[in-house]
Amino acid sequence: MAFTTEVKDELARVTPSRRCCRMAELSALFHLEGALHLSGPHRLSLHTESENAAVARKMFSYLREIFIVSPELRVEKAPRLRGHNCYCLYLEGGERSTQIINELGLLDDSLRPVLGIPARITRRYCCGIAYLRGAFMGGGYVSRPEQPAHLEINVQHSEMAEGLRDLASRYGIEMNVARKKSLCSVYSKSRSDQADLLALLGAYDAVLRLQSDAVVRELRERVNRRVNSETANLERTVNAAQRQLHDIRVVAEGPGLAGLPPALREIAEIRLSHPEASLQELGEYLQPPLSKSAVYHRLLRIRRIASGTS
Numbered sequence: 001m002a003f004t005t006e007v008k009d010e011l012a013r014v015t016p017s018r019r020c021c022r023m024a025e026l027s028a029l030f031h032l033e034g035a036l037h038l039s040g041p042h043r044l045s046l047h048t049e050s051e052n053a054a055v056a057r058k059m060f061s062y063l064r065e066i067f068i069v070s071p072e073l074r075v076e077k078a079p080r081l082r083g084h085n086c087y088c089l090y091l092e093g094g095e096r097s098t099q100i101i102n103e104l105g106l107l108d109d110s111l112r113p114v115l116g117i118p119a120r121i122t123r124r125y126c127c128g129i130a131y132l133r134g135a136f137m138g139g140g141y142v143s144r145p146e147q148p149a150h151l152e153i154n155v156q157h158s159e160m161a162e163g164l165r166d167l168a169s170r171y172g173i174e175m176n177v178a179r180k181k182s183l184c185s186v187y188s189k190s191r192s193d194q195a196d197l198l199a200l201l202g203a204y205d206a207v208l209r210l211q212s213d214a215v216v217r218e219l220r221e222r223v224n225r226r227v228n229s230e231t232a233n234l235e236r237t238v239n240a241a242q243r244q245l246h247d248i249r250v251v252a253e254g255p256g257l258a259g260l261p262p263a264l265r266e267i268a269e270i271r272l273s274h275p276e277a278s279l280q281e282l283g284e285y286l287q288p289p290l291s292k293s294a295v296y297h298r299l300l301r302i303r304r305i306a307s308g309t310s
């Protein structure tokens, strides 16, 4: 199941206890998923399409509870969704429907469509959260935890996108507005803002998944960094050894190792017989053992002799 679907299912199970918040959530859902139709003179009907069964059920039960109406709920194959099921709600045209549509803030008092967030619906702090929850259930998308962080809510009008951005910032969550051809979206590419938003909306399982994945990712990066730095160390050791072997051969082919002071000849011979050893290991092969830095200085002296030779 897509992560977005899981998040929406989880949000569909969150039921605010206050009527004002249910109303705000429903308003957002209708705003994002609904379409108004003129079904006759002064007869407005409302039709919504949802890909998510749990979300459609929630809208159905809110409508019944708040407005005591029973919309028609139909499952249809939507060509738009490549033949997947689509859950449609129909609220038939009539005076009552027009009143509901107005109360939900979809139409203003002169029956003009409201393009942005109706201010009276989100005035209360609690209702703003509910509105964002409805908006996410209606048009939200969030990338899987292991993918690059992306969360967005797609809407039809820039007024709505800007409204959602401002509403989110009221709760300390930063989002941006993007305009595509005929659509708009508010989005965030910050995992921490996404986690804050989903926690605010009550999707705690989703937050846990995002965060545990972030922890795993961080651990993996740390291990990779360590492996890389050890690989780099190893490469440095091998390169240094290659250089030392080269110097020793230059001396051997030139003045000869026999002409070297005994301390240098000793280290040169040890290096030749242990080409892959680290400086510390070379020091341990000597009797008495030498420190890493003493080995380094002896090899440096050989280097100077070699470069004087060539």
Ligand SMILES: [Zn+2]
Binding pocket: 018, 019, 020, 021, 022, 024, 124, 125, 126, 127, 128, 130
């Ligand atoms: Zn409220």
